[in-house]
Amino acid sequence: MINGLRQIRGFVQKELGYETTGHDYTHIERVVSLAKLILKGEDADEGLVIIAAYLHDVSDDKVTTNPQAKRKAIADELIGVGYDQDFVKKVFEIIDNMSYSANLKTHHKLSLEGQIVQDADRLDAIGAIGIARTFYFGGHFGEIMYNPRIMPRTGMDKAEYRKRGTVINHFYEKLFKLKDQMNTPTAKKIAEHRQQVMRDFVAEFVDEWNGTK
Numbered sequence: 001m002i003n004g005l006r007q008i009r010g011f012v013q014k015e016l017g018y019e020t021t022g023h024d025y026t027h028i029e030r031v032v033s034l035a036k037l038i039l040k041g042e043d044a045d046e047g048l049v050i051i052a053a054y055l056h057d058v059s060d061d062k063v064t065t066n067p068q069a070k071r072k073a074i075a076d077e078l079i080g081v082g083y084d085q086d087f088v089k090k091v092f093e094i095i096d097n098m099s100y101s102a103n104l105k106t107h108h109k110l111s112l113e114g115q116i117v118q119d120a121d122r123l124d125a126i127g128a129i130g131i132a133r134t135f136y137f138g139g140h141f142g143e144i145m146y147n148p149r150i151m152p153r154t155g156m157d158k159a160e161y162r163k164r165g166t167v168i169n170h171f172y173e174k175l176f177k178l179k180d181q182m183n184t185p186t187a188k189k190i191a192e193h194r195q196q197v198m199r200d201f202v203a204e205f206v207d208e209w210n211g212t213k
């Protein structure tokens with residue numbers, strides 16, 4: 001049994017329950033399930049993986065306007081259920097360095113536990129769920145779906161990455177790249193199929209857009 005799990009779940013549910021960009025509590029539950037699956041093939045600290053998976057989006061600047069306050073809330077929550085400063089530090093090392101946007105210009109070396117949470121989060125960004133979340137996010141932030149004259153961007157830093165693009169370009173700017181960036185063999189295998197689902201979808205989308213199908 002993982003210490004304080006029930007309270008931490010309640011905390012995350014309260015923080016992300018009404019999130020409407022694709023980072024709601026159901027995303028967290030899927031990431032936790034995927035992390036458990038990946039854990040079966042790795043010799044890692046299960047408690048750290050599960051706790052970091054639950055907390056990974058709470059203080060992200062995509063979902064909050066006050067990341068500093070959320071970081072404090074996370075630390076208070078962990079200390080409140082009995083974890084020590086060393087554990088809190090390990091959790092922040094994971095959630096601060098695992099995101100795609102944090103790794104655009106530098107490559108952060110993650111602990112094995114961090115690599116597992118990163119893989120789980122990235123698996124939920126691809127495949128059928130990934131397609132749905134991307135359109136959901138794009139709609140929320142006022143992106144257009146597609147414009148064949150707008151080319152996918154390359155070499156972006158975080159500020160450029162956060163500027164509006166098109167939903168279809170997001171597949172080229174991020175989602176198609178994730179398969180080859182998976183850390184663990186379990187995630188690499190799951191990513192193969194999800195990649196194909198996205199490739200088929202984008203090809204079909206463009207054919208229908210062009211009226212050739």
Ligand code: ADP
Pocket residue numbers: 022060062098099100101102125130133134135137138143163164165166167170174
């Ligand atoms: P991270 O937290 O790893 O930095 P991102 O912010 O890149 O993750 O994205 C999380 C999810 O939000 C993506 O997988 C995608 O579904 C969606 N998303 C992010 N940026 C865009 C965008 N410009 N257009 C559409 N969807 C996006």
Ligand code: NI
Pocket residue numbers: 023027031056057121
């Ligand atoms: Ni996430």
